[in-house]
Amino acid sequence: MKRTIGGVLLFLIMMPFPAQAAEQVLARAHWSLELKGGIFIPAIDNWATYYGGRNTTEFGGSLAYKILKQIEIGVEGTYIRDKGQGSAPIHNVAAGNVTYELAPLNVFVLARGVFRDDQWLIPYAGGGWTRMYYREEVQYQGIVRGSTDGSHARAGLQIVLDGADPRAASNMYTEYGIMHTSVFFETRVTRAMINDLTGKSVDLGGTSWLAGLLFEF
Numbered sequence: 754m755k756r757t758i759g760g761v762l763l764f765l766i767m768m769p770f771p772a773q774a775a776e777q778v779l780a781r782a783h784w785s786l787e788l789k790g791g792i793f794i795p796a797i798d799n800w801a802t803y804y805g806g807r808n809t810t811e812f813g814g815s816l817a818y819k820i821l822k823q824i825e826i827g828v829e830g831t832y833i834r835d836k837g838q839g840s841a842p843i844h845n846v847a848a849g850n851v852t853y854e855l856a857p858l859n860v861f862v863l864a865r866g867v868f869r870d871d872q873w874l875i876p877y878a879g880g881g882w883t884r885m886y887y888r889e890e891v892q893y894q895g896i897v898r899g900s901t902d903g904s905h906a907r908a909g910l911q912i913v914l915d916g917a918d919p920r921a922a923s924n925m926y927t928e929y930g931i932m933h934t935s936v937f938f939e940t941r942v943t944r945a946m947i948n949d950l951t952g953k954s955v956d957l958g959g960t961s962w963l964a965g966l967l968f969e970f
Contacts, residue, residue, distance in 0.1 A: 781819075781822060782969035782970055783818060785827065785967060786814070786968045786969075787816075787829075787937070787966070788814045789812065789815075789939070790810070790813075790963065790964070791812075791961060791965075792809070792810060792962050793808060793809055793833050793960070794959050795809070795958075795959040796957075796958050796959045796960075797957075797959075803837045804836070809835040811961055812832060815827050815829035815830070815859075816828060816829075817861075822865075824864055826862050827860075827863065830859075831856070831857055832854075833854065834855075835852075836852050849892035850891075851891050852888075854889070855957060857886070857905075858883070858885075859884075859943075861881035861907070862880070862881055863907075873915075875912075875913065875935075876910055876911075877908065877909055878907065878909075879906070880905055882904060883902065883905045883944075885903050886898075887901075887957055901946065901947045903943060903946065904945075906941070907940065908939070909939030910938050911937045912935055914934050914936065915933055915934065930970050932970055933969040934967070934968055935966070935967040936966060938963070939963045940960065941961040942958070943958035945958045
């Protein structure tokens with residue numbers, strides 16, 4: 754059974770999509786632009802108790818340069834925000850209304866499983882350095898803001914859309930220089946430690962589940 758599933762996945766990864774314009778296939782993309790959004794599940798204990806749910810929203814984007822067809826380095830920025838009542842994790846106090854914001858800045862290396870030019874299903878994985886910017890506003894108790902260093906790891910699946918509409922793909926290349934358009938699904942785990950106002954360690958990271966559009970040009 755495992756061999757059968759593995760064979761099907763390998764077939765899907767290696768299966769080509771319909772032919773595109775010759776110059777589009779022969780040219781190699783050098784840049785990747787991602788627009789993404791999804792949910793962020795904080796590593797902070799008891800988050801749901803004070804913020805009404807186990808997760809909150811996250812959105813952002815990234816820009817990467819392809820050193821090789823399979824390897825790229827890039828920078829990513831996202832934004833996370835939630836409002837709650839009862840506890841301020843950085844202040845480590847009971848509170849009234851709390852506004853909690855994070856803005857992770859990631860520098861990463863990414864490897865894509867590209868084995869052929871007309872491949873439409875591409876797994877990828879990577880990771881790197883994180884600079885986590887944070888801001889917490891507690892009603893009647895002021896604002897705490899700052900930043901800390903951390904790390905992250907990610908993995909995902911890219912689905913190339915060029916074969917679904919070759920004419921539209923050709924127009925994107927002719928008019929905008931975009932060689933490939935894809936959707937992707939990604940999970941990212943981030944770790945970024947700080948000490949709260951009482952000296953207790955708090956992990957501002959968590960797990961992100963994201964989806965978005967990828968443009969390669």
